[in-house]
Amino acid sequence: MSGEPLIELRDLRYTYLAGTPKASEALRGVSLRIGEGERVAIVGPTRSGKSTLVAALVHLLRLGRGQVFYRGEDIAGPGYDRAALRREIGVVFQQPETQIVEDVVGADVAFGPTAAGLSAEETRRRVRESLDAVGLPYERFRLRYVHALSGGQRRRVALAGVLAMRTPVLVLDEPAAGLDPRGRRELLGLLRRLLSGRSLTLIVCSASLEGAALLCDRAVVLDAGRVVMDGALREVLEEADRLAALDVTLPEAAALARELRPVFPGLPAGVLDGEELEAEILKRLGAA
Amino acid sequence: MIEAQNLSFSYRTGEEDAVHALRGVGLRLEPGEFVALIGHNGSGKSTLVRLLVAVLHPTGGELRVDGIPVRPGNELEVRRRISVVFQNPDDQLIMNRVADDVAFGPENLGLEREEIAARVGFALRALGLEEISEHLVEELSPGQKQRVAIAGALAMRPRFLVLDEPTSLLPAPVARRLILTLRELNRREGTGVIHVTHSMSEAALFDRVVVLDGGRVLMDGSPAQVFRRSDQLREAGLDVPLAVELAGRLRARGLPLGDGVLDAASLREALAGLRGSRAEACGP
Numbered sequence: 001m002s003g004e005p006l007i008e009l010r011d012l013r014y015t016y017l018a019g020t021p022k023a024s025e026a027l028r029g030v031s032l033r034i035g036e037g038e039r040v041a042i043v044g045p046t047r048s049g050k051s052t053l054v055a056a057l058v059h060l061l062r063l064g065r066g067q068v069f070y071r072g073e074d075i076a077g078p079g080y081d082r083a084a085l086r087r088e089i090g091v092v093f094q095q096p097e098t099q100i101v102e103d104v105v106g107a108d109v110a111f112g113p114t115a116a117g118l119s120a121e122e123t124r125r126r127v128r129e130s131l132d133a134v135g136l137p138y139e140r141f142r143l144r145y146v147h148a149l150s151g152g153q154r155r156r157v158a159l160a161g162v163l164a165m166r167t168p169v170l171v172l173d174e175p176a177a178g179l180d181p182r183g184r185r186e187l188l189g190l191l192r193r194l195l196s197g198r199s200l201t202l203i204v205c206s207a208s209l210e211g212a213a214l215l216c217d218r219a220v221v222l223d224a225g226r227v228v229m230d231g232a233l234r235e236v237l238e239e240a241d242r243l244a245a246l247d248v249t250l251p252e253a254a255a256l257a258r259e260l261r262p263v264f265p266g267l268p269a270g271v272l273d274g275e276e277l278e279a280e281i282l283k284r285l286g287a288a
Numbered sequence: 289m290i291e292a293q294n295l296s297f298s299y300r301t302g303e304e305d306a307v308h309a310l311r312g313v314g315l316r317l318e319p320g321e322f323v324a325l326i327g328h329n330g331s332g333k334s335t336l337v338r339l340l341v342a343v344l345h346p347t348g349g350e351l352r353v354d355g356i357p358v359r360p361g362n363e364l365e366v367r368r369r370i371s372v373v374f375q376n377p378d379d380q381l382i383m384n385r386v387a388d389d390v391a392f393g394p395e396n397l398g399l400e401r402e403e404i405a406a407r408v409g410f411a412l413r414a415l416g417l418e419e420i421s422e423h424l425v426e427e428l429s430p431g432q433k434q435r436v437a438i439a440g441a442l443a444m445r446p447r448f449l450v451l452d453e454p455t456s457l458l459p460a461p462v463a464r465r466l467i468l469t470l471r472e473l474n475r476r477e478g479t480g481v482i483h484v485t486h487s488m489s490e491a492a493l494f495d496r497v498v499v500l501d502g503g504r505v506l507m508d509g510s511p512a513q514v515f516r517r518s519d520q521l522r523e524a525g526l527d528v529p530l531a532v533e534l535a536g537r538l539r540a541r542g543l544p545l546g547d548g549v550l551d552a553a554s555l556r557e558a559l560a561g562l563r564g565s566r567a568e569a570c571g572p
Contacts, residue, residue: 075439181328182329252530260552262556281534
């Protein structure tokens with residue numbers, strides 16, 4: 001990464017219910033730099049601090065200690081325009097069905113742009129573009145009731161609502177959790193297509209590297225509120241045992257590679273699909 | 289025993305937009321079976337689960353639980369034999385403390401105090417929750433919460449536990465441990481388990497796999513028998529475990545792997561055998 005990072009987290013600390021007997025430390029000093037256009041997976045088990053980190057990033061909670069810089073500016077600083085920050089970082093929360101505010105699909109996607117003061121014409125353009133992009137064609141879906149959609153479709157509506165804000169940074173918190181294999185494949189395929197044409201900076205939070213591995217090229221691993229690994233995705237996957245001990249779901253190929261290591265010592269776990277794993281195995285069998 | 293004969297169910301029966309969720313399902317589950325029920329969304333899995341606990345009643349054919357037909361009036365008799373656990377434990381946990389939540393069902397059966405204590409103790413032990421029995425439910429991890437929900441269902445001492453996608457919100461290693469706990473319970477106590485899942489690698493851990501597609505039973509057999517039909521599984525929108533797929537690819541390249549590969553462990557064994565024989569052939 002060269003020059004100034006787009007996002008810099010400096011020693012983030014946060015304790016829920018601080019000062020009470022139920023106090024629990026969610027972040028214990030997280031520092032992280034994310035450059036423009038990076039695709040970063042933030043993974044870790046339940047309560048490792050992922051969601052708290054997202055909340056801190058968009059200033060939904062007041063940090064105990066530490067600072068968040070966006071384009072070099074402290075977002076908690078006096079006079080910082082936090083409304084403008086919302087137009088920079090779009091967040092699709094876990095179970096985004098819950099962030100849908102309108103009954104009708106088109107109206108929900110239009111909510112953000114309208115609230116941001118965009119013209120009716122510009123809003124309509126963005127609603128069309130976003131719904132088309134998430135595979136819910138505008139003409140067919142704009143007047144549909146949200147409650148009559150499937151879970152996977154609702155998730156896409158929520159995603160479209162965030163895309164319509166055209167933020168340069170997109171944060172996805174557990175984008176595929178709870179979807180069936182077909183729904184997950186469709187959503188991840190869609191996200192990949194979406195990303196391929198844009199210079200978005202992407203942050204994916206998940207307890208699973210399965211989907212994140214398809215979208216990201218860097219992985220940051222959190223455990224108990226601290227960064228315990230940070231590197232290129234394949235390098236992090238190589239530490240498959242450590243990830244498994246943290247209850248992080250590995251991509252299926254990496255998980256299988258890990259289980260085959262007793263037969264093929266040194267078999268790389270940094271494989272992203274069955275074909276790569278097959279090639280590695282054939283190489284080793286050929287050498288035997 | 290659970291017996292379904294030509295079992296059908298339609299939502300909005302008789303109306304133009306009726307949805308035929310089950311279209312003539314035949315199924316027989318003996319006491320103590322350890323079964324995975326799989327299918328993609330819309331295959332009829334959840335409808336079958338709702339029928340099994342008499343939340344819905346058949347619109348055609350018959351469903352019997354220990355000989356008792358699932359129909360209006362028999363709900364309590366059916367539910368005495370089958371307990372259900374849903375996808376999200378937050379929908380099902382009621383009390384604040386773990387032990388109180390597990391006791392909730394037996395208390396509502398009006399059982400004696402000692403019997404309640406015995407059942408709660410049994411269920412907590414079976415799910416490995418003794419050490420956190422006094423904890424607050426809200427402070428638990430999702431995996432622990434799911435265990436509490438299952439313990440609550442188990443405390444009803446059902447013949448069958450029906451688990452409706454209990455692992456879909458859990459990380460894979462946590463899900464796997466949960467299933468191994470259920471296996472243990474099944475072996476020791478003979479409690480029948482019907483586990484609804486999307487995950488083929490989970491299904492590999494069961495004795496029997498029933499695949500639903502379009503409201504019908506598409507396959508019913510051991511994991512090995514089911515995984516052999518990988519093309520059909522893919523057509524039904526399901527994944528084959530990568531270990532099985534990889535074994536198929538390696539076989540296609542002429543490697544004699546046999547067709548017993550179901551999961552990572554059996555693939556590892558098959559590959560180890562192959563490697564050993566090659567090393568021998570080459571000599572020192």
